[in-house]
Structures are given as C-alpha cells and as structure tokens.
Amino acid sequence: MNFYIKYNILVCLIFLTEPVHHVTGQLWSYPNRSEFQQLEKDIEKAQSDIVDLEAKGIERHQNVQNDIRILQLRLDAVSSIGGSSSVPCGLIGLAIKDGAHYLLQKRVNGAGWGSRQNAEAVMALRLADPRRFSVGKSLINYDYIQGVNDMFIELISELNRPDFENDTLWAHGKLAQYMVGLTSACKDTQSFYGFDVASIVRRQFNTFKSFFKSQKFALSWVVLALCNANLTEETTAMDILSANPGFYTFGIDEASMIVMALSCVDNSSYSTAQRVAEDSILNGSKPDGSFGNEYTTGLAIQALTRYSGSRHDVYGIIQKAQDWLARNVIGKFANVAMANQVLPALARRSYVDIKDLKCHKKPNTAPTLSASGQCIHVKITAKDNMINKTPFERSWVANGNKGDSMFVVMQKLEQQEPSFNFTSITFSSGEFIRSIVGIATDSGLRQYWQFLRYPDTVMPTGVSNTYPNNMDHYVFKVTTW
Numbered sequence: 382m383n384f385y386i387k388y389n390i391l392v393c394l395i396f397l398t399e400p401v402h403h404v405t406g407q408l409w410s411y412p413n414r415s416e417f418q419q420l421e422k423d424i425e426k427a428q429s430d431i432v433d434l435e436a437k438g439i440e441r442h443q444n445v446q447n448d449i450r451i452l453q454l455r456l457d458a459v460s461s462i463g464g465s466s467s468v469p470c471g472l473i474g475l476a477i478k479d480g481a482h483y484l485l486q487k488r489v490n491g492a493g494w495g496s497r498q499n500a501e502a503v504m505a506l507r508l509a510d511p512r513r514f515s516v517g518k519s520l521i522n523y524d525y526i527q528g529v530n531d532m533f534i535e536l537i538s539e540l541n542r543p544d545f546e547n548d549t550l551w552a553h554g555k556l557a558q559y560m561v562g563l564t565s566a567c568k569d570t571q572s573f574y575g576f577d578v579a580s581i582v583r584r585q586f587n588t589f590k591s592f593f594k595s596q597k598f599a600l601s602w603v604v605l606a607l608c609n610a611n612l613t614e615e616t617t618a619m620d621i622l623s624a625n626p627g628f629y630t631f632g633i634d635e636a637s638m639i640v641m642a643l644s645c646v647d648n649s650s651y652s653t654a655q656r657v658a659e660d661s662i663l664n665g666s667k668p669d670g671s672f673g674n675e676y677t678t679g680l681a682i683q684a685l686t687r688y689s690g691s692r693h694d695v696y697g698i699i700q701k702a703q704d705w706l707a708r709n710v711i712g713k714f715a716n717v718a719m720a721n722q723v724l725p726a727l728a729r730r731s732y733v734d735i736k737d738l739k740c741h742k743k744p745n746t747a748p749t750l751s752a753s754g755q756c757i758h759v760k761i762t763a764k765d766n767m768i769n770k771t772p773f774e775r776s777w778v779a780n781g782n783k784g785d786s787m788f789v790v791m792q793k794l795e796q797q798e799p800s801f802n803f804t805s806i807t808f809s810s811g812e813f814i815r816s817i818v819g820i821a822t823d824s825g826l827r828q829y830w831q832f833l834r835y836p837d838t839v840m841p842t843g844v845s846n847t848y849p850n851n852m853d854h855y856v857f858k859v860t861t862w
C-alpha cells in the first residue's frame with residue numbers, strides 16, 4: 382500500500398540502531414541531520430496519505446491514525462536533537478501497537494479470546510512488550526491481566542473435565558502451548574490451581590508419540606513448554622525433533638519452530654540439526670524480504686533471532702523481513718494465531734525469550750502513567766579491567782521515558798535486553814550499584830562501580846537521583862577508592 386511504502390525509508394533509518402538479541406553484539410550509529418530531514422518529509426507525506434486510507438475504509442484506520450500522531454510526536458522530539466530512535470518508535474513499533482490494540486479489543490470479559498486461543502494472545506502481548514506484566518499500573522496492562530485471568534479460568538475448567546487429558550484438541554500440542562502461556566504470565570506450571578500441567582504435557586507426549594513423530598510443529602511446543610519453564614527436557618522428544626534434518630513436512634513454519642525448540646534446550650548434541658533448519662529457513666528468504674505469508678515470516682524471524690551460524694548477513698535479513706511484515710500487518714491482523722506468530726517477531730523476540738522474562742520485580746519499579754510518555758534512549762557502557770580475568774567492555778541502549786531515574790532506565794533495560802542485568806543495595810541515599818552483568822565489586826578490596834557521564838565526568842549523584850535525557854551516555858567502571 383502506498384502509505385506504508387513511504388514509511389519504509391523512515392523505518393530503515395530508525396532500525397539501523399537496534400541491537401539484535403543473539404545475532405550481533407553492538408550496533409550503534411546515528412542517522413545524520415539530512416536523514417532526519419528526510420524522516421520529517423516522510424511523516425508529512427504519510428499524514429496526507431491518511432486521507433487516502435480513510436477513503437479506502439481501511440479497517441482500524443482510526444487507531445493507525447492515532448498511532449501515527451504519537452509516532453510523529455516522538456520523531457519530532459528525536460529529530461530536534463539530531464539523535465535517533467529505536468523500537469517502539471517506528472513503523473515496526475506502530476505495527477506492534479496495532480497488533481496489541483487488535484488483541485486487546487478482541488478480548489471479551491470472562492471469555493477472553495475464545496476457546497483454546499487465550500495462551501497465544503497472552504504470550505503475544507507479553508513478548509510484544511514484557512513490561513505489560515506490571516500489575517495495576519496502566520489501563521493497557523489492566524486489560525492484559527484480565528486476559529491472563531480469562532486464560533486461567535478457561536484452563537481450570539478444561540483441566541477439570543474427566544476426558545481432558547486424552548482430548549486431542551488439547552493433547553496434540555495445545556496444552557503445551559498453554560503451558561508456555563502460563564510461564565509467560567509468571568505462573569508455576571507444576572502447581573496450577575492443584576494441577577501439575579507439566580506432568581500432563583509429558584504424559585500426553587508419551588501417549589501420542591506417534592502423532593508427534595509426524596507433526597514436529599506441535600512437538601516443538603512440547604519442548605518449548607518444558608524448556609521455558611526450566612524443566613528437564615524429554616530426551617525422546619529431542620531425538621525426534623532433531624531426526625531427519627532438512628526434511629520438514631510443514632516447510633519453513635516447521636523448521637522455524639524446530640530451531641526455537643532446539644535452541645531453547647541449548648545442548649550441543651542438537652546443534653547440527655539446528656544449523657540445518659536455520660539454513661533451510663535462510664534458503665526460503667524471498668526477494669521482497671518475506672519468507673512466505675505473515676505467519677511463516679513471523680516464525681522465520683523469531684527463529685533467526687536464535688541464529689547460531691556464522692553468516693554475517695542475518696541481521697540485515699531479519700531487518701528486511703521485519704519491514705515487510707510491519708507493512709503487511711498494520712490494519713490487517715486477522716486472528717489470534719497471526720498476532721501470536723507476528724508480534725514477537727516484530728519485537729525481535731521469540732517464544733524462547735519467555736524463559737528470560739522477569740517475573741518477580743521489586744515494588745515501585747513498574748512504568749507509571751506519570752511518565753510523560755516521551756521515549757528516551759540512553760546508552761549505558763560497563764567497563765571492568767580489574768575483576769574479570771580479561772578486560773570487559775560492553776554497551777547497550779535502553780528505552781526509557783522522560784522523567785525516569787537512571788535506576789528505572791536500568792531496570793527497563795534489564796527487561797528489554799537479556800544480556801544486561803545488575804544488582805543494587807538500597808541505602809537511605811538511594812540505590813548503590815553492586816554488580817553489572819554478574820561482575821560484583823568487593824567492598825573489602827575497596828572496589829566499586831564508579832558512575833560517570835561519558836566520557837569521564839564522575840557523576841555527583843547516584844542512579845536513583847540522576848534523570849537522563851534523550852541520547853545521554855553513561856559509563857559504569859570498576860574502580861578502587
């Protein structure tokens with residue numbers, strides 16, 4: 382569609398700066414001033430094209446229009462200082478928002494998204510924005526939490542049916558998918574209102590082994606269910622999944638699920654099968670960037686975020702596919718399954734990332750409505766030449782909101798980026814940073830993580846009392862006093 386093509390350039394520029402989980406290390410570059418002027422022109426043009434959209438009566442154009450207004454505000458803020466944006470401030474961010482709107486509007490109180498659809502909706506919403514699971518802090522999160530509730534109620538009532546365990550509608554991978562949904566909603570799958578869901582899934586796998594041998598798409602859900610819940614894998618399931626690499630009854634869709642399942646378990650015995658499946662996905666890349674339809678492209682992108690091979694062009698392939706996907710789904714989310722396969726891909730996550738989602742946050746750390754809503758991007762570098770045997774240096778870009786303290790920005794980064802984590806100790810003067818990415822300072826050796834504004838200005842305030850601006854760069858460096 383005309384309108385989306387015009388956004389294409391804008392998004393390409395924006396996503397130059399977005400780091401990919403598991404695929405690349407650091408990618409950090411700013412579009413220059415003239416590129417930003419181009420962005421501004423694109424926005425203007427896109428606005429005039431809204432009229433076309435309305436004339437054509439595109440479904441949910443109202444939402445899209447509203448989102449574009451928000452996008453424009455954000456881009457205005459970014460371009461005024463010449464910096465750059467990243468997810469969710471671009472066409473892909475817009476597509477994520479549209480998909481989330483679609484799901485939240487489709488939910489019916491008490492019934493959720495309908496029979497056997499609740500887990501897909503819940504996990505899609507959480508993977509699209511992991512911060513959604515911050516209880517009671519925003520209206521959108523409130524709707525999501527109601528959806529989680531609907532999923533629980535549906536499942537409790539199903540589990541209580543006497544014939545449930547052998548009902549193939551559930552036993553052929555659906556309960557396993559629900560187990561992933563439960564884990565994504567921070568629920569213990571071994572103790573779910575008196576049911577050990579994980580054990581039921583294992584029994585179903587054993588009862589229906591011959592079905593799973595011929596349907597590895599469904600079997601992948603069994604493996605993902607156990608793995609995301611941090612439970613021991615079923616060796617037979619892994620052996621079936623990794624058998625006959627290169628032969629996929631259901632094509633790229635199946636190969637993608639197999640990659641996710643094998644990479645989740647992360648056992649070198651299965652790395653060849655994973656690599657063959659990855660190559661098969663990459664061979665299916667089409668000139669327009671897609672891998673087939675929206676479902677297939679969504680799953681392929683998710684799988685490629687787990688890429689384990691040595692090709693250097695995978696980052697670009699993911700970007701191109703995401704761009705195609707965003708343009709093809711905005712205003713056109715068709716059902717829960719599509720949202721489930723597409724939303725994680727747009728957010729550059731996969732079903733495997735569910736195991737790393739944070740569940741038990743300290744109080745008062747959730748994003749609040751009081752934040753002005755303006756996106757800020759803060760670069761954080763950690764350096765250590767003392768504790769680690771080899772010198773360590775790594776940078777991340779955190780997405781926060783204007784008004785967030787540095788501490789809150791770091792907590793948000795922890796939720797956004799699996800490779801970043803930190804611990805702190807609470808004092809009357811605020812939070813004292815104790816460790817970053819597992820590198821913990823020893824106060825007995827007079828070590829501490831010094832907090833600096835890039836390049837070398839020692840900060841007069843700690844992380845709780847520092848309020849970053851957009852594009853600020855802070856450095857943490859292990860030092861002795």
Ligand code: B12
Nearest residue numbers: 553554555558596598599602631634635674676677680722
């Ligand atoms: C396996 C599979 C099948 C198998 C299911 C056999 C089985 N017992 O497992 C078979 C070969 C029967 C099949 C048939 C079709 N499939 Co099919 N199928 C899949 C696949 C690869 C995996 C589904 C799965 O196992 N999910 C995991 C389990 C746990 O979830 P589930 O909800 O229980 O899955 C069930 C439903 O997906 C259902 N199902 C399968 N295909 C379709 C298609 C439609 C339109 C519907 C409503 C349901 C449905 O069967 C699954 C197993 O019970 C998906 C790929 C994907 N990306 O989702 C495509 C997929 C769902 N199929 C698709 C299509 C197009 C079809 C067909 C319409 C193809 C055709 N033209 O004949 C037919 C359905 C025709 C009909 N009778 O209505 C599309 C649906 C796109 C859409 N919604 O428009 C998908 C997404 C593939 C794709 N990338 O395009 N399919």
